[in-house]
Amino acid sequence: MSEQALLNLENADFKVTISTLGAELQSIYNKRYDFDYLWDDAGRGYWSRHAPLLFPFIGRSNQDSYLLNGQTYSMTQHGFIRDQIFTVSEIDVEHAILKFTATAETRTKYPFDFDFVVRYSLTKTGLVTTFEVTNNSTAPMPFALGSHPGFNVVGDLSDYMLTVESATEPVRLKQFGIKPTPFRDGQIKPLTASIGARxxxxxxxxxxxxxxxxxxxxxxxxxxxxxxxxxxxxSLTDFPYVAIWSPENKKAPFVCVEPFAGLPDEYGQPGDMFDKLGNTILDSGDNKEFKYTLTLA
Incomplete structure (x- = not known):
């Protein structure tokens, strides 16, 4: 396995650092404000990651396993892509392309041949992240994909607010029931903490x-x-769900806002990956692109 390396992108407004381990963003620094948007634990003991990528699972699996065509496979929380070393396919001052291809080891957990490509592109207003998943197997391939960035909170979290835009008006926000954490309980209920779109x-x-x-x-x-x-x-156009998280009962100075194309397991017994709510099923030889934009002020 290759060793972890850090890549840097930079323009007049921002400097971005990316690790080849998990293709994970490490820093998004705003030069004008001398401010880093991304969380860095720096030994404080809240959460050691910055913005991990989640594939081919989101959340924990029941009994840390799942079924596929009647066979049981093990699967760690949030999948395995965040712990893999990516190769750098292309890099210049303002953009980088990183790639991971399935290995004999990943096929023991997830029996598919695939390519997973991440493109990071700096703009004057922020960062565009594009994922491309290609199924090189001879059979359909189910997967979930998510991004898990943690954003720094300055002052108290109670000073902050999330505001959504929706294709449907008026906005009536709903949430999946979570019980026991971090599993779904199969229910959908109103988000009573919301005030319209906020x-x-x-x-x-x-x-x-x-x-x-x-x-x-x-x-x-x-x-x-x-x-x-x-x-x-x-932006959420390619991601039908979004999660909000901060470490429970720690009063951590950051909050994660996470685009999801997929969902955690519903609590119970290991389920078949083809039947899991929110999963993408990619036919043999096909590829699919997912993109989101961070606009940073």
Whole structure:
């Protein structure tokens, strides 16, 4: 296995650092404000990651396993892609392309041949992330894909708010029932903490575990604060779900806003991957692209 390396992208406004381990963003630094949008634990003991990628599973699997065509396979939380070393296919000042191809080891957990490509492109207003998944197997391939960025909170989380844009008006936000954390309980219920298209944030709201919005027609979600002019907006067109998380009962100074194309397991017994709600099923030889844009103010 190749060793981990760090890549840097830079333009007049931002500097971005990416690790080849998991193709994970490490930093998104705004030069004008001398501010890093991404969380860095720096030994504080809250959460050691920055923005891991989730594939081919999101969340934990029942009994850390799943079924595929009647056979049981093991699967760790959030899948395995975040722990793989990617090769750098292309890099210049403002963009990078990283690639991971299935190995004999990954096929013991997930019996498919695939390519997983991540493209990062800096713009004047932020960062565009594009994923491309290719099924090189002879059979259809089910998977979930997610991004799990943690954004720094300056001051108190209660100063912050999330605001969604939706293709449907008026916005009535719903959430998947989560019980026991981090599994779904099979229910969908109103998000009573929301006020129309807005979700006022606080630690108490997130101390019971993650919130996954069940609205599939959201087009963007924006994180901003009454105590700063800085904000982060994520486009959601290719991601039908979005999760909100901060470490439970820790009052951590960051919040994760996570585009999901897929969902955690419903609590119970290991289920068949082809039947799992939210999964993409990619035919043999096909590929699919997922893209989201971070607009950073």
């Amino acid at each position: 979700i006022p944030l606080n630690h108490k709201l997130l101390d019971d575990g993650l919130i996954i919005l069940a609205n599939t027609d959201l087009t963007s979600i924006k994180l901003d604060s009454s105590s700063t002019t800085r904000s982060v907006k994520l």
